[in-house]
Amino acid sequence: MTIQRQIAFWFAALTVTVLLMLALRDILLPFVAGFALAYLLDPLADRLQKIGVGRLGASLVILILFVLFFILTLVVLVPFAAQQLGALVERIPSYVARLQQLAVEQAGPVLDRIGGRSALPQMQTSVGNLISQGIAWAGTFLQSLWSGGQALLGIFSLLVVTPVVAFYMLVDWDRMVSTVDSWLPMKHRDTIRTIAHDIDQAIAGFVRGQALVCVILGTFYAVGLSVIGLNFGAIIGMTAGLLSFIPYVGSLTGLILSMGVAIVQFWPDWTMILATLGIFVFGQFVEGNILSPKLVGDSVGLHPVWLMFALLAFGSLFGFVGLLLAVPLAAAMGVIARFALRQYLTSPLYRGGETVIIKPRIDVDA
Structure with missing residues (x-):
C-alpha cells in the first residue's frame, strides 16, 4: 500500500x-x-x-x-456547591458595583488632577455591561x-x-x-507502540496527576478561605481547585474572585485582604515547587493554551462528552504532531537530501 x-x-x-x-x-x-x-x-x-x-x-x-x-x-x-454558586453569581453585580465605588473614592483626587473624572460614568457602564455579558455567556x-x-x-x-x-x-x-496490539501492522508495530506509549504517558501523567493536584488545591483553598471568614470562601476555593486542571487558569480565577470579595467585605482592613492574597500565593508556591513536579512531572507536553482550546472546541462540538475527551485527544494529537515534526525534520522535504530514519527506542531487559 x-x-x-x-x-x-x-x-x-x-x-x-x-x-x-x-x-x-x-x-x-x-x-x-x-x-x-x-x-x-x-x-x-x-x-x-x-x-x-x-x-x-x-x-x-x-x-x-x-x-x-x-x-x-x-x-x-x-x-451545597450549587446553592453557594447560585448565590455568588447573584451577588457578583453588587460586588462589581461596590468595587467601582471604592475605586472612584480612592482614585478621585488623582482623577481630578488629570481631568479624568468625567469619563468615569461611561467606564462604569462599560465594565458593568462586560460583566453581565460574561455571566450570560x-x-x-x-x-x-x-x-x-x-x-x-x-x-x-x-x-x-x-x-x-x-x-x-x-x-x-x-x-x-x-x-x-496483535492487530497492529507488523512493519510499523514498534513505531506505533512507541507512539501509543508516549500518548499513554502524557494522558496518565496529566489526568491522574493533575486531578490529584486539583483535589489538594481545592481543599486547601476552600478550607483556608473559610477559616479567614471570606464570604463564599468554600465555593471559590473549590472552583479554583477544579479549574486548576487548566494550569494557571484556576489559581488566577480564584485569586480574582476572592480578592474582589475580600476587598468588598473587609475594606479597609488590609490584614484580612492580605491574608486572602497570602493563601493563593502559598498555594501557587506549593503547586509549582512540590505538587506539580511530584505528581504531574515535566514530560506531559500539554501547553495551557492548547489545553484551553481543546476544552472549548471539543466541549462546543460534543457537549459534556467533548470535555471528557478533550484532554486525551489533545495529548494524543500533541504526541502525534511531535512525531510528525521529527519525521519531517529528517525527511528530504526538509533536508533536501537522503532520508534519515528515526528508529523507535525499545527498552530491552538486561
Missing part, C-alpha cells in the same frame, strides 16, 4: 469516526465516562493483582468503593454542555450505565490492550 493510499485510508477512518461521534453524541456520555473511569482505575487494579487479588475481585472492590464515594459526594457536596455555555450531554440519557441512566461499562472495561482491560 502506497503512502498516499495509507493517508487516504486513515483520513477516511478519522472522518467516519468524527461523524459517528457527532451523530451519537447524545448517547455516548455513559460509555465515554465508563471508559475514562476504567482507564483511571486500571493502575489500582494492577496493584491489587500483584498482591494476589484476582482481576474480577479487584475490579469489583474498586468500583464499589468508587461508586459509594461518588454517591456520597453527589448527595452531600453537590447541593458562561451560563449559556454551561447550559449547552448540560443539554448536549444529557439530552436522551437523564442522570439516572448515567449513574446506572457508567459503572456497568467501567466494570466490564476494567475486568477486560489487559486483554483488550493485548488484542489491539
Whole structure:
C-alpha cells in the first residue's frame, strides 16, 4: 500500500469516526465516562493483582468503593456547591458595583488632577455591561454542555450505565490492550507502540496527576478561605481547585474572585485582604515547587493554551462528552504532531537530501 493510499485510508477512518461521534453524541456520555473511569482505575487494579487479588475481585472492590464515594459526594457536596454558586453569581453585580465605588473614592483626587473624572460614568457602564455579558455567556455555555450531554440519557441512566461499562472495561482491560496490539501492522508495530506509549504517558501523567493536584488545591483553598471568614470562601476555593486542571487558569480565577470579595467585605482592613492574597500565593508556591513536579512531572507536553482550546472546541462540538475527551485527544494529537515534526525534520522535504530514519527506542531487559 502506497503512502498516499495509507493517508487516504486513515483520513477516511478519522472522518467516519468524527461523524459517528457527532451523530451519537447524545448517547455516548455513559460509555465515554465508563471508559475514562476504567482507564483511571486500571493502575489500582494492577496493584491489587500483584498482591494476589484476582482481576474480577479487584475490579469489583474498586468500583464499589468508587461508586459509594461518588454517591456520597453527589448527595452531600453537590447541593451545597450549587446553592453557594447560585448565590455568588447573584451577588457578583453588587460586588462589581461596590468595587467601582471604592475605586472612584480612592482614585478621585488623582482623577481630578488629570481631568479624568468625567469619563468615569461611561467606564462604569462599560465594565458593568462586560460583566453581565460574561455571566450570560458562561451560563449559556454551561447550559449547552448540560443539554448536549444529557439530552436522551437523564442522570439516572448515567449513574446506572457508567459503572456497568467501567466494570466490564476494567475486568477486560489487559486483554483488550493485548488484542489491539496483535492487530497492529507488523512493519510499523514498534513505531506505533512507541507512539501509543508516549500518548499513554502524557494522558496518565496529566489526568491522574493533575486531578490529584486539583483535589489538594481545592481543599486547601476552600478550607483556608473559610477559616479567614471570606464570604463564599468554600465555593471559590473549590472552583479554583477544579479549574486548576487548566494550569494557571484556576489559581488566577480564584485569586480574582476572592480578592474582589475580600476587598468588598473587609475594606479597609488590609490584614484580612492580605491574608486572602497570602493563601493563593502559598498555594501557587506549593503547586509549582512540590505538587506539580511530584505528581504531574515535566514530560506531559500539554501547553495551557492548547489545553484551553481543546476544552472549548471539543466541549462546543460534543457537549459534556467533548470535555471528557478533550484532554486525551489533545495529548494524543500533541504526541502525534511531535512525531510528525521529527519525521519531517529528517525527511528530504526538509533536508533536501537522503532520508534519515528515526528508529523507535525499545527498552530491552538486561
